[in-house]
Amino acid sequence: MSAPMIEVRGLSVGFTGRSGATLPVLRDIDLTVAPGESLGLVGESGSGKSTLALAAMGYLKRGLRRLEGSALYRGEDMFAKSRSELEAVRGGKLALIPQNSGQSLTPTLRIGAQLGEALRLHAGLPADRHRARVLELLGQVRLPDPEAIFDRFPHELSGGQQQRAAIAMALAGTPDALLLDEPTTGLDVTTQAHILELLREIAAERGMAMVYVSHDLGAIVRVCDRVAVMYAGEIVLQGSVRQVLKAPAHPYARGLLASIPRLSDPALPVALGGRPPAPGQAGAGCAFVDRCAIAQPRCRTEHPALTPLASGDAVRCHFPAEAQTLPIAGQGTASDDARGEAPVLTLDDLSISYSRPGLLDRLMGRAAAVPTVDDVALTVRRGETLGLVGESGSGKSTILKTVAGLLGAAGGEIRFEDTPLPGVVEQRRPDQLRRIQLVFQNPDDSLNPRQTVAEILEQPLKLYFGLSGQALLDRSTEILERVRLGAHYLDRLPGQLSGGEKQRVAIARAFAAQPDLVLCDEVTSALDVSVQAAVLDLLDELQRTQGTTYVFVSHDLAVVRALSDRVAVLYQGRLCEVGPSDKVYGLPSHPYTEVLLGAVLEPDPDVAPRLTADDVVELSPPARGCAFQRRCPRKLGAVCETDTPPWHMGAGGHAVRCHIDLADLAAAQAPAQDAVKKA
């Protein structure tokens, strides 16, 4: 093997805490990345993976300092370099692609000018050759029509296109090492899959060394050769992707794998209990000991060293052989509950429009804009979970807000049980308000930072049940215990809770109203994967004990599969497919569902995504015909552009809205499915 491109030796990084003690964020890190190799860094938030990637280019966030060790690039210590020496290397030969590229591009500079700037600084090309080189770079990142993109501003590009432009910028200095910090987090599934394929191809073409930071093992598996699993600032497991994903020798890695919901498995994932120690809180022994299923007395007193194993990987565990016995796949219970037939919620031909025709439009006789959500008819039965999936902009959250009464509908009807539900909260009866509750995506935003947990829970309890004094306190405690938190949480503020605890409080607040219908809007997407599993498990338990009905919105198809009984697929505010989960996730599918399922990244080196449609973002739905006509890989022709497709009914209430009938869809899709099975 040639000399390593990036090498980190015994690196420790820390900061000074309030007490004056030095608290480590990274502890004794060793890693090497050879040219042409890509290393994935994976771990929960706070594990130090981003800090490590930045430290590899000699950069530390304000307040952090290097305690010992070195970070070498081509054999030279980045921490020993002067500012001007660092500037010569960073962004040129050693480039970073950050998570949110929309924010890393200068909003007032056209794409061509930004890339030209990077060329001027790092490539040393004469100015007259910049344009040609920029166009070449834009082509290399597979941006359609580089000439047009050249003259655009960042805000005129979609999220995926911005990320591609950021990659092009990183490539401008012809780097030989690339650091990627969650480059696809926050992008739609299809876009994410396309960007990962692009990174894979670029890495293979150029033989660069890559360090890829992500919390998502499904993404890591697509681009990396080796993986380092980080926990509490340490590398706890390092090895080939196949070894780490198929037979990891560390209990934490096994727990992490088991907590990932899989598309192939309808069961709930298994949560990894507890939380990682805060910096400086890890004791003398193993940092993972409090969460470990196979912990022994020795693990509390003796810190395990990173030990090479016969299989070629290295593990920081005293008992790697015992660890191999822990499960790595979800063995949780399938979410299967008794459901009634009585409909709780019925949406009848619902349409929602953000833009209302102004006075001028009406006077001029201009047509109103095409509604954001249109022609949505759904029935949710008592005790079941309806999953609502689609990419961003598909209108899934908009539908939830309308059902919750926060947004008025433009047309159609919402019925709750048998009575029509008035459009906005101000017109609804207190009883109707109580029985429909909403849980939001981000608990940081849905919990008032100035209210204690007691005050948060008191809101619905006072409003709906008029509780006060001891009765209020007893009931609050009872509800907290039901979401597996205790009474000692009552006087805490949201800022003193972890992400998972906050979301539990938000769920507790919704369940305090004793609702019949709970609307869940991406409730797990802001959480770590192990915490996500615990929240899904909690939601499932609450449903089984309370008989609550859920509408569960998510962009993550595997999460929806784990929790839902029935699934509805939305594209551009129009329904494509509705049916029982196993039917929707099986064949035949609507072509859009097929595209979505194909783009899902499974944490399995043997399953590759199938990319069948472009990741073009559409800003508004077409006025006529099928909503998916512009991206459809199975488009028939003019009929898709002119006629609204009919619903084809299959077995068990499965319905697909397409001009192709179910038998033809099944026939066309079966070969692709077989190919995957064989591989």
Next chain:
Amino acid sequence: MTDAPATPAPARARALSRWGGVLRDVMSRPSGAIGLTLVVFHVVLAIVSPWIVPYDYRAMDATLMLKGPSALHWLGTDHLGRDVLTRTLMGGREALLITGIATPIAVAWGGLLGIWFGLVGGRADEVLMRVVDAFLSLPWILKMLVLIVTFGTGIEVLIPTLAFFYGIPVIRIARAATHDVVARDFVSAARARGHGRITIIRKELLPNVLDALMVEGAMRWSWMLLAFSSLSFLGFGVSPPTPDWGLMIADARGFMSFAPWGVLGPVIALSSLIIGINLTADALAKALGLDRAQKAPV
């Protein structure tokens, strides 16, 4: 859970402990420590000055007109032979009393109106904001003089006048801060539960807008002091012989070329108070995390 159910700390006690923490944070910053010391010094001085000053502020002495600093008169005497030190030490009393009452009134009415319209929005909000804009575009001294000329001077006119004018910019700040909070999901959650507007303002908005209002209040206070001193300077504030910095500067400025000590005392006193308030407001904004440039180290 093993813990005994802890009774939640009463909201009032918790709020006090938070402000205690904020106060410690303000004092730990150089700007806050200097600023708050200056402000407290001036307030204490205003309260105790009648008992500690060396002379009667009214005592005139024709033999001592415009005399320079001496052992008996540290800051010299003015054109009527009165002790400048005595008058400087007492010159902030009226200003602090009037602005000290008018500032909370201004923040309260401007803040509540701003929060209400920030929450309700719609056409009424648009109209109100255009009125506020139009109002703010006129020179403040002109507006104030019109009112004072119409209703006369005196504490009973000055307090409502200052409270009225300085409440108007607070509407804007409160409305902007409310807009930031209203966009957050916890307000949507309260709406979806069916809470009324008053409850939403009291429980969800006010606690989150209060920080911005505190900082704005401190800034308004310093502006109001300047305005009051300017009015005194023009002869519309306190009436002689009551000592007041603005009035003293107006009286002494004619002799500035040969008796500069007459303006020096009140100028230093007034500017140190205003600088003190501004430094405190600055440190308060940082302590409350309203200063966007300020970031946590890790």
